[in-house]
Amino acid sequence: MTTILAEARRASADVHPLVAFRLAALRGRSTPAVIAGAGLFFFMTAAFAVLPALLDGAQSSDRALSMLLLLPTAYLAFLVTTTFAIIGAGGGRELLPRDEGVAFPVSPTTDHLGALMLVPLNIAWILQGWSLLGLTAFAAGAQNLWAVQITTLAWLFFGTALAQAIAWAVEGVRRLPHGSWVVKGGGALLALGTVSLVLADNVTAALDQSPTLDAVVVALNGRHVNGRWATGTAVIIVGGVMAVAVGAFVAHLVARRPPLEELQADGRAIAPRAIARSELAALVRTDRSSVWRSVPLRRGFLILALIPGLVAAAGQLEWEMLPVLPGLVASGSALLFGVNAWALDGVGAVWRDSLPVRPDLVFAARVWVLCEVLLVASALTLVVGGLRAGGLPTTSEATALLATLVVVSLQVVARSMHWSVRRPFAMDLRSARGTPAPPLAMVTYSSYLALTSTLTGMVFAVAAQADDPRLSLVLAVPFLLAAVRRLAITRREWSTPDTRAYVVATVSTR
Amino acid sequence: MDGRSHWSKGGVIAVLFGRLSQVSSPAIDVRALHVQFGAVEAVRWLDLSVPAGGSTALVGRNGAGKSTTMRVLAGVIPPVGGEVYVGGHDVRRDALGAKRVSGYCPDVGGLVPRATPWEHLQLSARLRRLPPGWEEDARDLLERFDLGAAAHRVTSGFSHGMGRRMSVVLAAFHHPRVLLLDEPFDGVDPFGAEATLDVIADARSRGAAVLVSTHLLELAVQASDEAVVLRSGMVVGAAQANELGGEAGARAYRALLA
Numbered sequence A: 001m002t003t004i005l006a007e008a009r010r011a012s013a014d015v016h017p018l019v020a021f022r023l024a025a026l027r028g029r030s031t032p033a034v035i036a037g038a039g040l041f042f043f044m045t046a047a048f049a050v051l052p053a054l055l056d057g058a059q060s061s062d063r064a065l066s067m068l069l070l071l072p073t074a075y076l077a078f079l080v081t082t083t084f085a086i087i088g089a090g091g092g093r094e095l096l097p098r099d100e101g102v103a104f105p106v107s108p109t110t111d112h113l114g115a116l117m118l119v120p121l122n123i124a125w126i127l128q129g130w131s132l133l134g135l136t137a138f139a140a141g142a143q144n145l146w147a148v149q150i151t152t153l154a155w156l157f158f159g160t161a162l163a164q165a166i167a168w169a170v171e172g173v174r175r176l177p178h179g180s181w182v183v184k185g186g187g188a189l190l191a192l193g194t195v196s197l198v199l200a201d202n203v204t205a206a207l208d209q210s211p212t213l214d215a216v217v218v219a220l221n222g223r224h225v226n227g228r229w230a231t232g233t234a235v236i237i238v239g240g241v242m243a244v245a246v247g248a249f250v251a252h253l254v255a256r257r258p259p260l261e262e263l264q265a266d267g268r269a270i271a272p273r274a275i276a277r278s279e280l281a282a283l284v285r286t287d288r289s290s291v292w293r294s295v296p297l298r299r300g301f302l303i304l305a306l307i308p309g310l311v312a313a314a315g316q317l318e319w320e321m322l323p324v325l326p327g328l329v330a331s332g333s334a335l336l337f338g339v340n341a342w343a344l345d346g347v348g349a350v351w352r353d354s355l356p357v358r359p360d361l362v363f364a365a366r367v368w369v370l371c372e373v374l375l376v377a378s379a380l381t382l383v384v385g386g387l388r389a390g391g392l393p394t395t396s397e398a399t400a401l402l403a404t405l406v407v408v409s410l411q412v413v414a415r416s417m418h419w420s421v422r423r424p425f426a427m428d429l430r431s432a433r434g435t436p437a438p439p440l441a442m443v444t445y446s447s448y449l450a451l452t453s454t455l456t457g458m459v460f461a462v463a464a465q466a467d468d469p470r471l472s473l474v475l476a477v478p479f480l481l482a483a484v485r486r487l488a489i490t491r492r493e494w495s496t497p498d499t500r501a502y503v504v505a506t507v508s509t510r
Numbered sequence B: 001m002d003g004r005s006h007w008s009k010g011g012v013i014a015v016l017f018g019r020l021s022q023v024s025s026p027a028i029d030v031r032a033l034h035v036q037f038g039a040v041e042a043v044r045w046l047d048l049s050v051p052a053g054g055s056t057a058l059v060g061r062n063g064a065g066k067s068t069t070m071r072v073l074a075g076v077i078p079p080v081g082g083e084v085y086v087g088g089h090d091v092r093r094d095a096l097g098a099k100r101v102s103g104y105c106p107d108v109g110g111l112v113p114r115a116t117p118w119e120h121l122q123l124s125a126r127l128r129r130l131p132p133g134w135e136e137d138a139r140d141l142l143e144r145f146d147l148g149a150a151a152h153r154v155t156s157g158f159s160h161g162m163g164r165r166m167s168v169v170l171a172a173f174h175h176p177r178v179l180l181l182d183e184p185f186d187g188v189d190p191f192g193a194e195a196t197l198d199v200i201a202d203a204r205s206r207g208a209a210v211l212v213s214t215h216l217l218e219l220a221v222q223a224s225d226e227a228v229v230l231r232s233g234m235v236v237g238a239a240q241a242n243e244l245g246g247e248a249g250a251r252a253y254r255a256l257l258a
Helices: A002-024 A030-054 A062-088 A108-118 A123-140 A145-174 A179-199 A203-208 A212-224 A227-255 A260-267 A279-292 A295-314 A324-334 A338-353 A359-388 A395-422 A439-463 A470-495 A497-507 B009-024 B066-073 B095-101 B117-127 B134-144 B160-172 B190-205 B217-223 B246-257
Strands: B028-037 B040-050 B055-060 B081-086 B102-105 B178-182 B209-214 B226-231 B234-240
Touching (some): A030 A439, A062 A203, A062 A212, A108 A227, A123 A145, A179 A203, A279 A295, A279 A338, A295 A324, A295 A359, A338 A395, A395 A470, B028 B066, B055 B217, B066 B178, B117 B134, B160 B190, B226 B246
Parallel strands (some): B178 B209
């Protein structure tokens, strides 16, 4: 027991130098930007935790009651989406990437704690965290708000730690022989279960049984700062600590097994095809292979394409609200590789740049493939989300959906290619735990994309309610022109030898 | 039919002049090359020339500027100053032309992780517009480099040595007029090194100019007629390659690096 505790202390202490190592890589304007970002995060968190309680109708109105009834579902949704996000990332992000970490004695416990620390550096986690704080504040009111929000923060900690532990367990199963199929089967069963609940109209009844109801009751007891609140909150915190410990134990088990699925993908034979008919077709084929043959990219794509659609279907989101979805899905898909698109070539980037082909053609191929991925993911989400949207969409709704699909995809592609050329990173996209950019850059990218694409989606959600379907088409024009203009500027930059040399040299070091 | 009956007087003069210019102007011609990354001068006023059918080794310690020079010649890095001609193409003004006549093996990696060797060859063949029939040469080269069995496996699972050998195949399979090999022997087994030396000899016999960058002196001596020694981005010595062979050559080489 003493040895385990000593190891745990040592592993916890090792997190600090790893964080310092990552922060030391910040250059130039990055440091003040990180400080400003952290300041903004704490300010916004405080604002979400307090301000809604001061609004008219807080705690006493019908709306506050509705929010109160929504809280257990919101607590559960936080746990579920965080768990899926970490499962999709193969057990969570790495404080030190795998290939850099091999030279250091980093224990699985340190890796686990690092992954846990990085979970909140994700716009989906941040937005949900803020939503929980805001909903709780509005539903509970200002009386002893500090106590209520301590419980909410405790839940955020517990939910994150539990999600991380579950994700390690799933990753452990995935690494067993045939484990990948077990996980896929489990996922399919879960999806079927959800669909059957939805079809049987039992979603509300099931949510009423959610154990998160107890957590909400504990939080509300905070208004009276009584013993039930203190005990309940302590239980949640202790549960979180236990989840961290269990997660560390499971992380050790996972570390003993190689990632079979990724290794099998490295060694598998691919049937040869006839040579491509044109230069552009040859380039597109190579880029497409780089995306679809990557296990983590395929996995991320499936989760992004299906989960939001299933959630929309479960919530019976109507056609006029569905335009909000493509933006979120397209943003998520771009965050798989698009925001650092040239890293897709990895160490092969230098060889590719030595081939005799016009740079603008190479650019066009990359844009084409990124568009393809985004459009397919968003379209799949709309198809799944539309299953329970109530009959067929009206012409206005259908036009708005189509316009959103094209506009947000092109918007996200234009912005992603801009970042890819301006701020390339040497990142390993082979690992499921890798990201196309460092964690802090990913927060910036995801925040920007989520904000702009959601706002665009909302514009078209309003247009979907108009009588004249041409309104969506007219609204799409300025968005499209702006995106095309940005793409043209980026293409010019990419065609400059100095810029291209910088990008290629940067991304090819991995 | 007498083939000469097709030749006009002007045509013959043009061909002769062309042949003469091929003989007189080197296939690789570098004059006062200067490359700078921020405050770091990677290559300083480097002069270098390799004639058609000739082979030169760029040797020197790590960070001497060998790979940067190779990247400039491959059209991957634009030079800050100086003139660089590859196969008669100015890499600054006509990088595409230079890329068309050359084959380049980069110093690190060089392979797209999720594509197979055959797909690499197909991409290169398409972009170079190789006529049908290139497949036979490519297959032959893959076999010579012991990569035939791995031709349809994605390269992310390749060992370092396999990756190096494949990069040499990619540089040479289309019979370029200029062959640029950056550290082709690094981490390669003796059979792979032998196959690379054969490729260099084949290229030279076809009249191609070969530039090999390596820090392995013995292999540089075997691969080249001439060796150019770089230190801190500058040429500090040049000699017939055989002068750098043996113990005496190694001593002279170390003296230049010190």
